[in-house]
Amino acid sequence: MALQSSGTTCAVRGCTCNQTKLNLWLKEQCYIHKPKVRAECTCERRYSFHRLPIEDEAKRNWLKNLNLKKPPKTLYVCSFHFVEKKPTEDNPYPTLFLGYEKPPEKRRRLLRRDDIYTCWLASELDTMDVEQNPTSLCDAQTQWSDPWMEDHTYSKGPTIPCGLTLAPPPELQPAASYTLTNNADCLLYTDQILMTLMKLRQNFVIADLAKRFGKSHGQVSKTVKFWIDVLYKHTKDLIPWLPRETIKATLPEAFKDHFPNTTCIIDCTETVLQKAKNLYSRSESYSHYYASNYLVALVATSPSGLVMFISEAYGGNRYIRYIAQNSGFLDCLRPGDEVMADRGFTIRDLLEERKVNLVMPAFTRKQCQLTNEEVTHTRRIAHARIHIERAIRRLKVYKHRLQTLLINLVPEFDKILQICAAI
Incomplete structure (x- = not known):
């Protein structure tokens, strides 16, 4: 049954039809039956409102189709959402333009002949790699540890770098003697300066620099801070x-x-x-x-x-x-x-x-x-x-x-x- 009470609004998600707009439309002049307005002529109305049915089964189907999280107490649906512009025996529920889309059905991807060949080739390459490098694999129960996370020698006092083949200039001689190094795998002072400049120029995170230079996170952080102090002391005269x-x-x-x-x-x-x-x-x-x-x-x-x-x-x-x-x-x-x-x-x-x-x-x-x-x-x-x-x-x-x-x-x-x- 069509209702014309003021304040009626369509409850469908995204629909802007309401009774106020309909009343304004009815006061306009009809193009066919001039000078009559649309409320006085015999033309079909733009849309009408239909109330939620009282029957339990019909009410449940309406709410299921509307898919509303918090339906209003008094629910109306305009005629745009019905197949025949109103509830009928064949189409009693709103099914059109309900404001949401059904999720697409998930279909299994068909395995083509090219994909089968690619999978076979990858398995053959893995087998060849295992045969040529038998030590490249490790048992799941015996996982290798990351040496960068276990290296904590940087927390000790300053040490003299080992294996330093490049002599630092005289102005950096005191600074180079306090570079943070590891006894097993030292880092040249030039690489430490490069690490600091990379941090300033590109703002790489500490984990990235640790991965690039093969050092622990704490050692990289302490090295960058150390060389910032050294560069600050030696660049005062450059301004x-x-x-x-x-x-x-x-x-x-x-x-x-x-x-x-x-x-x-x-x-x-x-x-x-x-x-x-x-x-x-x-x-x-x-x-x-x-x-x-x-x-x-x-x-x-x-x-x-x-x-x-x-x-x-x-x-x-x-x-x-x-x-x-x-x-x-x-x-x-x-x-x-x-x-x-x-x-x-x-x-x-x-x-x-x-x-x-x-x-x-x-x-x-x-x-x-x-x-x-x-x-x-x-x-x-x-x-x-x-x-x-x-x-x-x-x-x-x-x-x-x-x-x-x-x-x-x-x-x-x-x-x-x-x-x-x-x-």
Whole structure:
């Protein structure tokens, strides 16, 4: 029986038919019986609603076909889901467009002649391998142990590497004498440096490096940490603050015409940080600008693109002004220098105290738009600032910085940042 009460909705999954839409359709003008509306004409209605039957067997079949986890107390189904647009003796249940599909039947794959030949060939090759290498198999009750998991000699004190055929350079002689080695199978100091650089560049997991170099997980972790400290100590001098004469001698063509007095270009580089469980620590690294947890460091490059200064990493909640004041960057400047920066570096007053000029794009300052001179000046600055963007891009080539930084690596991040900038 068709019902027309308001609020009636079809219970089929995904069906949007309801009584409100039907009432709006009935108020529209009929195209055939103009000017009558659809409720007054003799045309067939768009759809009708049918209620769940009371009989137990019919009710059970309806619910089985609808496949609803929580059927409503008063259940209606529109005529779109019946074969004859309504329940009949031949088709009393809803069977069309029920909003779900039956899972496909699983069929056994027929074994073709090519597959039979492939299986036979594989079995023959296995038999030949067993005959030629009888020791390649092992009894199930006698499984071989992994020597990498049993090697724990790295926990002992520092030892002198055995079988070292390549002499280290003089500056690495003290470091090479403390390389972590195994008495049975030592690892050259060059391989240990390679392992550390692979960790920084590709950010391989410890298990992967242990498999590649044939060492235990703990030995790889301790080796990488050791060489990060050594490289940090030896790369401090590779980030020098160039004198003015050297900067002017290597000034690119983009600076000679419009910014000949530029000493350095500054910008910030960010690294995504893993969320800490401690709420205070999480708030210290949360950046409202990026809406996530970040570590921020100040980078200064020469106009030619050489990294001359890189600060320690600060939490994302620190402002650029705070980083510039506490990182030691202002101490590197001299009176008469010129610093190029992007919008957001509110350090003009700090630089004026040291008689340093700040070059940055123009602001509208409550104006409708910039003047022609300001637009030209902003474009020239953007054209010149591309050098520091390229320098920061070279830093982010190291996937250890590009990927999310783990919480336990935060104490070592300043060292990693300096090593990446120096290399």
